[in-house]
Amino acid sequence: MVTDEENVFKALADKSRRQLLDQLREKNGLSLGELCEGHDMSRQAVTKHLVLLEAANLVVAVKRGREKLHYLNPVPINDIYMRWIGKFEQDRVQTLHNLKEALKENDHE
């Protein structure tokens, strides 16, 4: 079933599928053809990954003319986030995340 949390974790457990999500984070609303550009996965492999991502509701496909456009849908990830991170932890977790990001940037300099 579409709401199944198992599907979300399963979909996220694969590097290629995470790469497809990264691609949509970079540029939302891509067609299958556009999603196939930029890496060496076959069209069939990308299609297969998209089926799983759509089943997990992490990608939403919208028909536009003859094309299907794919959108990153972070809502299921947010549902999981909210399950374990409460109102009062949120700011502290965010602070740690910001610290980590800032340190990463310093490393690159």
Added chain:
Amino acid sequence: MSKPEFVYTTYIKSTPEKVWEAIVNPEFAAQYWGGLGIVSDLKKGSKWRLVDTKDESIVKCIGEVVESTPPERLTLTWADPSNEADVSRVTFEIGLSGDLVRLDVIHGDFKPGSDMLEKISGGWPLVLSSLKSLLETGKSIDVLSVKGGSCGSSQPLKEAKAG
């Protein structure tokens, strides 16, 4: 309409009527939307405002009703009251998927260089997760009020504009 920039989808154990009510009833919306709610007569062409329900002089978002077809589709123009020219368009679509309600929030038609794009990414997923939680469990997750809550955003406006 140009292609949408964002499409957010959630599946909710509820009925289309309840989901519609959750969007358009400001007292109900305030419970999951960090104290905010949509105030409007929802007639085509009417104005609407997203306000702090405890103090309606605090207006986070404004626009006009483009289409209102309960309980299926609500389309609004969407702008920050401090920058009305930067208008975009939001559609709430409510449908059935098996025994679940599918709610899509489609945000698009942004003006070139719109800073709304930056403001809303991150905002809608929070709102939708909180809405789903409230309708399914009776408990909302009041994370939005912690962050201030603004025009579809989880951050206060002044922060979202900085940098």
